[in-house]
Every structure is written in structure tokens, then in C-alpha cells.
Amino acid sequence: MKKQKNKVWGERVGKSTSALLQQVNASIDVDKRMYKEDIEASIVHCQMLSKQKIITSPVAKKIIYGLKKIKSEIDKNKFQFKKEHEDIHLNIEKRLFDIIGDNAGYLHAARSRNDQVVTDFKIWVRNSVKIIDGNLTGLIKSFLKKAEMHMDVIMPGFTHFKNAQPVLFSHYLLAYVEMFKRDKIRIKNFLSTIDESPLGSAALAGTSIKIDRKYTATKLGFKKPTENSIDSVSDRDFAAEFLFICSLCSVHLSRLSEEIILWNSDVINFIKIKDSLLTGSSIMPQKKNPDSAELIRGKTGKIFGQLFNLLTTLKGLPLAYFKDLQEDKESVFSTFDNLNLNLQLAKELIDGITPNKEKMFEAASMGFTTATDFADYLVKKGLPFREAHKKSAKLVNYAEKNNLNLEDVDLDVIKKIDKSIDQSVLKVFDITHSVNQKKSYGGTSSANVMKTIKKYKKLFK
Ligand code: ARG
Numbered sequence: 001m002k003k004q005k006n007k008v009w010g011e012r013v014g015k016s017t018s019a020l021l022q023q024v025n026a027s028i029d030v031d032k033r034m035y036k037e038d039i040e041a042s043i044v045h046c047q048m049l050s051k052q053k054i055i056t057s058p059v060a061k062k063i064i065y066g067l068k069k070i071k072s073e074i075d076k077n078k079f080q081f082k083k084e085h086e087d088i089h090l091n092i093e094k095r096l097f098d099i100i101g102d103n104a105g106y107l108h109a110a111r112s113r114n115d116q117v118v119t120d121f122k123i124w125v126r127n128s129v130k131i132i133d134g135n136l137t138g139l140i141k142s143f144l145k146k147a148e149m150h151m152d153v154i155m156p157g158f159t160h161f162k163n164a165q166p167v168l169f170s171h172y173l174l175a176y177v178e179m180f181k182r183d184k185i186r187i188k189n190f191l192s193t194i195d196e197s198p199l200g201s202a203a204l205a206g207t208s209i210k211i212d213r214k215y216t217a218t219k220l221g222f223k224k225p226t227e228n229s230i231d232s233v234s235d236r237d238f239a240a241e242f243l244f245i246c247s248l249c250s251v252h253l254s255r256l257s258e259e260i261i262l263w264n265s266d267v268i269n270f271i272k273i274k275d276s277l278l279t280g281s282s283i284m285p286q287k288k289n290p291d292s293a294e295l296i297r298g299k300t301g302k303i304f305g306q307l308f309n310l311l312t313t314l315k316g317l318p319l320a321y322f323k324d325l326q327e328d329k330e331s332v333f334s335t336f337d338n339l340n341l342n343l344q345l346a347k348e349l350i351d352g353i354t355p356n357k358e359k360m361f362e363a364a365s366m367g368f369t370t371a372t373d374f375a376d377y378l379v380k381k382g383l384p385f386r387e388a389h390k391k392s393a394k395l396v397n398y399a400e401k402n403n404l405n406l407e408d409v410d411l412d413v414i415k416k417i418d419k420s421i422d423q424s425v426l427k428v429f430d431i432t433h434s435v436n437q438k439k440s441y442g443g444t445s446s447a448n449v450m451k452t453i454k455k456y457k458k459l460f461k
Pocket of ligand 1: 031
């Protein structure tokens with residue numbers, strides 16, 4: 001029987017691998033993206049083996065020399081990745097043998113690809129989530145800038161997509177800032193949850209070789225080593241959580257996109273979008289379409305899909321390592337790519353929109369949006385709110401019947417609604433006044449909004 005000399009496990013597995021299995025098994029096309037993390041972790045592992053006198057210092061030096069050379073080869077696109085060597089770990093190991101000879105064989109003491117892959121992947125996710133965090137800050141800054149530029153713009157706030165109450169456009173934008181701020185907090189918490197190094201868990205049981213896991217954990221930037229070797233090699237919670245964080249952030253982006261698409265419609269016409277963020281139609285000469293926002297919304301589906309992809313892979317999977325887990329990286333990598341593009345494009349979109357101030361103000365005056373202000377006026381005069389609500393509804397009914405806005409109803413008519421009403425009621429129907437009276441904490445008054453912008457400009461530098 002022909003031995004598979006070329007395989008690290010070729011001594012044991014007799015027949016050469018079926019071409020089909022080789023194709024399905026090879027993950028190199030995907031996991032080569034972790035070459036930096038793999039080499040970083042291997043160098044630290046090697047330094048630890050040398051410190052613990054498990055390997056000699058000259059051997060360690062050779063190994064580290066070889067690993068650095070491999071990194072520079074890959075950096076320069078001079079490395080030949082081979083499917084027959086399955087994954088990034090074995091591709092690098094094989095090349096290490098080419099460069100330094102049999103001394104390369106000392107590196108794999110006290111580790112397995114099982115702890116190797118999860119260590120690499122955790123480091124990759126940790127670095128990547130920080131890039132997402134940076135892009136979130138960039139987007140938030142654009143919101144703050146836009147809000148500050150258009151402090152005087154008033155628009156209708158909606159519930160059920162019916163005009164509800166007038167709000168500042170800037171306040172509306174800051175609502176999105178809150179969502180992205182929460183995404184950043186989620187990332188911060190995530191970074192502290194995943195702060196444990198799995199390296200040294202080996203295949204699943206740990207090792208009898210006297211390694212120093214605290215040393216490798218610290219050197220790789222983790223707070224401490226993981227507690228249980230079995231969990232360490234089977235845990236992909238961090239990948240699922242990463243995908244959830246990305247999914248929720250995508251929910252926020254897709255809600256924003258939807259608003260932009262609606263606002264940009266000819267029917268609503270609340271904003272203008274810069275031409276560079278629009279596309280045309282191949283048949284309708286007049287068209288300018290907000291594809292940028294539509295694509296952000298569209299890619300959200302893909303991102304959710306990857307979360308469910310991984311959750312389904314993990315569901316019911318016994319301990320510890322199974323090859324199923326190899327499928328985790330594609331989900332995470334593609335989600336990272338899509339979300340990053342989406343975040344950057346969303347930033348361009350926010351930079352590229354101009355509110356149509358007149359149109360927004362006009363819309364804010366439609367639909368009796370100060371009816372609650374009138375009810376509140378009556379409450380301040382001593383009426384129970386439920387009664388005030390009824391009286392205000394009566395005024396709305398009158399205005400609607402007579403085809404008037406609330407501010408156009410005759411003072412004498414209004415006065416008849418309740419004896420407490422005097423001349424001062426008239427300002428209640430003024431949209432700008434309405435907005436600026438909303439001084440409760442977190443309300444839409446310009447004083448509040450300006451304070452928040454100032455605070456957040458310091459927070460998101
Ligand atoms: N390429 C593998 C993965 O991504 C590495 C771990 C392989 N371990 C094993 N026991 N075959 O999961």
C-alpha cells in the first residue's frame with residue numbers, strides 16, 4: 001500500500017486521499033487570510049518552548065527565522081499555497097521544513113491544529129472587530145457633523161409612518177448615533193469576554209509537556225489562558241457573537257438605508273443625495289437611483305444568513321473538535337468584508353445628503369402635529385390628560401372638517417373648547433416653539449440636541 005509521505009498524518013492513513021475529499025477538505029483558500037495570526041502565534045509558541053527548555057535556543061532561532069521568512073514571502077505574494085497541504089497551518093509548516101529542514105519538526109510539540117486554529121481565529125476576530133469599531137466611529141462623526149450643520153431643520157417625526165410630532169432633523173440623526181454607540185459598547189464588552197487564549201489546550205486534553213500558557217497568553221495580548229482545554233478547542237461562541245454584533249449593526253444600517261431611500265423618493269423628497277452615490281437607469285433617462293442605500297439594505301440579508309449558518313453548524317455539535325468547525329471562517333470573513341463596506345458607504349451617504357429644509361418644515365406642519373402640544377397646554381392649565389386629549393381631538397376634528405391647520409383656527413373657536421384657554425394658546429401651534437419646548441432629558445429641543453452634539457464630539461474623537 002502506498003504511504004502518503006507528503007502528509008503529516010501519512011504514516012497512519014494508508015490510501016491516498018480521494019480527489020473529492022481533498023477538494024472538500026482543503027480550507028486554504030479561505031484560511032490563508034489568517035497567515036499573520038498563525039505565524040504570530042507560532043512564534044510565541046516557539047519562544048515559550050525555548051524558555052521552558054522544551055526545545056533548544058538555536059533550534060528556536062531557526063524556527064523563528066523560517067517563520068518570519070514565510071511571512072515576508074506571503075506579504076510579497078511570493079508564497080505558493082497548496083491545496084494538498086489542506087490549510088494555512090500545514091502550508092506554513094511544510095514551507096518551514098523546506099526552509100530550515102527537520103528542525104521544523106520541533107515546533108508542533110504541545111500543540112495541535114485544534115488549539116492553533118482557534119487561537120489564530122480569535123486573534124483575527126479581535127483585530128477585525130477593532131477595525132469595525134473604527135468605522136463605527138467614523139460614521140458617528142459624520143452624523144454629528146451633519147446634525148450640527150443643520151440645527152435649524154425641522155421635520156415630522158413619525159409613528160406608523162403617519163406624521164406624529166415635529167422634531168429636529170439633527171435629533172433624528174442623533175437617534176442613529178445612539179444605535180451605533182450601542183454597537184461600539186457591544187464590541188467593547190465582546191473584547192473583554194473573548195480575552196482568553198486557547199493556545200496550549202493541544203488536541204483537547206492539554207499536554208504532559210511543561211508549557212507556560214500564561215506566557216503565551218500574555219504575549220499574544222490575552223488577559224489569561226482559557227480554563228478548560230476541551231471547551232477551548234470546541235468553543236466558537238466568539239465567532240457567533242461577532243456575527244450577532246455585525247448582524248445587529250446591520251439592522252441599524254438597514255433601517256437607516258430604508259429611511260434614506262424613502263426620504264429620497266419623489267413623493268417624500270426630504271433629502272438630496274450627492275450624484276456620486278446615485279446610479280442611473282438604462283431605460284429611463286430621468287432616473288437617479290439611491291443604489292448605495294439599497295445595497296447596504298440588501299447585504300444585510302447576507303450578514304444575517306452567516307449568523308444562522310454558524311449557529312446551525314454549532315447546534316447539537318458534541319465536544320470537542322469536529323471538522324464541521326472549519327466552516328466557521330468563511331461566515332466570519334465574508335461578514336467582516338460586507339459590514340465594513342456597508343459602514344464606509346453609509347458614512348459617505350451621511351456626508352452626501354442635504355436636507356430639503358422647506359419641504360421638511362412643510363411636512364412637519366401637516367397632519368396636526370401640534371395636537372399633543374395643545375393637550376399638554378391644557379394639562380398645564382390643570383386638566384387631567386385624558387380630558388385634555390379629548391378636547392384636543394375635538395379641535396383636530398374641527399380643523400379637519402374646515403380644511404384648516406391648527407394654527408389657522410380662530411382664537412374664539414379654540415377658546416370655546418375650555419374656559420381656561422387664553423391668548424397664550426396660539427404659540428402652542430407654532431412648530432418651532434413645539435420643538436424647543438421638548439426640553440425633557442433626551443427630548444428634541446435644540447438646547448438638548450446642541451448639548452448632546454458637544455458631548456459626543458468629545459466622546460468620539
Ligand atoms: N483547518 C482546520 C480548521 O479550520 C484546522 C484544524 C484541523 N484539526 C483537525 N483535527 N483536523 O478547523
